[in-house]
Amino acid sequence: MHEEILxxxxxxxxxxAIQETLRRKGYGITTAGSxxxxxxxxxxxxxxxxxxxxRMPEVSGLDLLxxxxxxxxxxxxxxxxxxxxxQNAVDAMRHGAFDYLLKPFSSEALEGVVRxxxxxxxxxxxxxxxxxxTQDPGFSRTxxxxxxxxxSEATVLIEAESGTxxxxxxxxxxxxxxxxxxxxxxxxxxxxxxxxxxxxxxxxEKGAFTGAVSSKPGKFELAHGGTLLLDEIGEMAPxxxxxxxxxxxxxxxxxxxxxxxxxxxxxxxATTNRDLRELVRSGNFRQDxxxxxxxxxxxxxxxxxxxxxxxxxADFFCKKYGKYPSEAGVSLDPDTLDRLMAxxxxxxxxxxxxxxQRALALCPEEILRTQDLLLPNPPPAPSANGxxxxxxxxxxxxxxxxxxxxxxxISRTLEDTGGNRTRAAKSLGISxxxxxxxxxxxxxQDRGFENRQAKSAHSHASL
Numbered sequence: 001m002h003e004e005i006l007x008x009x010x011x012x013x014x015x016x017a018i019q020e021t022l023r024r025k026g027y028g029i030t031t032a033g034s035x036x037x038x039x040x041x042x043x044x045x046x047x048x049x050x051x052x053x054x055r056m057p058e059v060s061g062l063d064l065l066x067x068x069x070x071x072x073x074x075x076x077x078x079x080x081x082x083x084x085x086x087q088n089a090v091d092a093m094r095h096g097a098f099d100y101l102l103k104p105f106s107s108e109a110l111e112g113v114v115r116x117x118x119x120x121x122x123x124x125x126x127x128x129x130x131x132x133x134t135q136d137p138g139f140s141r142t143x144x145x146x147x148x149x150x151x152s153e154a155t156v157l158i159e160a161e162s163g164t165x166x167x168x169x170x171x172x173x174x175x176x177x178x179x180x181x182x183x184x185x186x187x188x189x190x191x192x193x194x195x196x197x198x199x200x201x202x203x204x205e206k207g208a209f210t211g212a213v214s215s216k217p218g219k220f221e222l223a224h225g226g227t228l229l230l231d232e233i234g235e236m237a238p239x240x241x242x243x244x245x246x247x248x249x250x251x252x253x254x255x256x257x258x259x260x261x262x263x264x265x266x267x268x269x270a271t272t273n274r275d276l277r278e279l280v281r282s283g284n285f286r287q288d289x290x291x292x293x294x295x296x297x298x299x300x301x302x303x304x305x306x307x308x309x310x311x312x313x314a315d316f317f318c319k320k321y322g323k324y325p326s327e328a329g330v331s332l333d334p335d336t337l338d339r340l341m342a343x344x345x346x347x348x349x350x351x352x353x354x355x356x357q358r359a360l361a362l363c364p365e366e367i368l369r370t371q372d373l374l375l376p377n378p379p380p381a382p383s384a385n386g387x388x389x390x391x392x393x394x395x396x397x398x399x400x401x402x403x404x405x406x407x408x409x410i411s412r413t414l415e416d417t418g419g420n421r422t423r424a425a426k427s428l429g430i431s432x433x434x435x436x437x438x439x440x441x442x443x444x445q446d447r448g449f450e451n452r453q454a455k456s457a458h459s460h461a462s463l
Contacts, residue, residue, distance in 0.1 A: 050077045
């Protein structure tokens with residue numbers, strides 16, 4: 001993957017010198033003459049490293065560092081200054097700078113600190129697909145909370161829609177914890193039938209059942225000293241929920257066919273794309289297990305609620321999958337970006353990644369165009385006589401805002417499902433929790449259900 005660096009300095013000659021030095025080493029370099037310009041560029045493109053001068057008007061290097069820490073928590077930042085003091089260095093490191101470079105410096109010193117910062121960045125510690133990118137304030141707060149939770153031993157529950165990056169967040173928790181040098185073990189509770197999931201989780205002894213020709217440790221034992229991810233915990237059968245609760249309480253596991261419990265020491269992170277509280281109310285999930293898992297609860301907003309991340313992610317995926325090795329790489333034309341921004345992304349970041357990867361595989365040039373995306377057609381434009389042509393079957397018209405379209409769609413779906421929120425949420429492809437939040441946001445009180453009830457009462461009264 002082409003390594004991109006943003007260099008920020010209000011001195012043009014210094015910008016040119018750094019740019020030429022690093023470009024000779026094969027890095028992709030973007031420059032900004034101020035902190036304000038840098039913030040604009042950071043919202044449009046993904047960078048592996050930011051190199052910034054400390055002393056600049058309006059937005060200083062230290063101010064820029066603080067902004068980057070909230071926008072892109074994983075991006076390493078190196079500060080440069082001609083006014084080096086111990087206190088400046090302490091302040092910079094305390095706010096998360098990777099390193100500190102004092103002017104004047106040699107090209108060897110610059111190249112050295114850049115290489116160390118890139119080697120320490122997330123793209124080296126994990127595969128590039130494990131990088132979390134966001135400039136959304138809500139998701140940034142989630143990442144900050146996750147960083148704090150990582151330092152504890154508390155069990156973490158991550159609730160979010162499919163494709164938003166739940167496993168990435170779980171891996172980040174592991175990487176930032178004291179357990180990072182031990183194993184990260186993941187098991188998908190929805191992918192295995194009940195009997196196989198039991199043996200995978202808890203292990204078995206030789207002869208415990210037909211086919212058990214040797215003993216096998218379970219995932220809890222394999223994660224000893226590290227982190228165990230229980231993916232899609234809401235799909236776990238009730239009998240296994242009871243066994244899991246005992247493991248969490250007793251810190252020991254009973255292998256199938258075993259004679260004595262095996263002590264375990266694994267940090268538990270559970271993820272779900274379902275509303276566990278609703279499952280508890282419906283009797284499909286144990287309340288005591290829910291409380292045991294829900295010590296620290298993290299949520300990831302769906303991509304349609306953080307559209308500001310779409311340009312950043314699209315640029316990242318273009319760099320990740322682009323087949324052109326030129327300095328600029330594959331770029332998006334403005335119409336393509338508009339199309340990406342207008343789409344609802346029911347599959348979230350995973351769908352965006354797959355869309356960009358597919359488009360790049362079919363793209364004949366270095367510019368990704370709208371027709372390369374193969375996304376569903378947008379609503380039709382106004383007709384020739386100036387009237388707005390409705391989208392078939394939805395009651396929407398061109399020119400209606402995304403917010404109004406979303407409000408109408410939720411209202412229409414509730415009406416179609418007779419006010420059944422669970423069915424409406426499933427039909428919309430969102431969680432029940434998200435639907436409730438949307439109802440409050442739009443001031444909807446299951447109007448479709450109320451209208452249907454009123455019509456039903458009227459029809460009965462007429463008989």
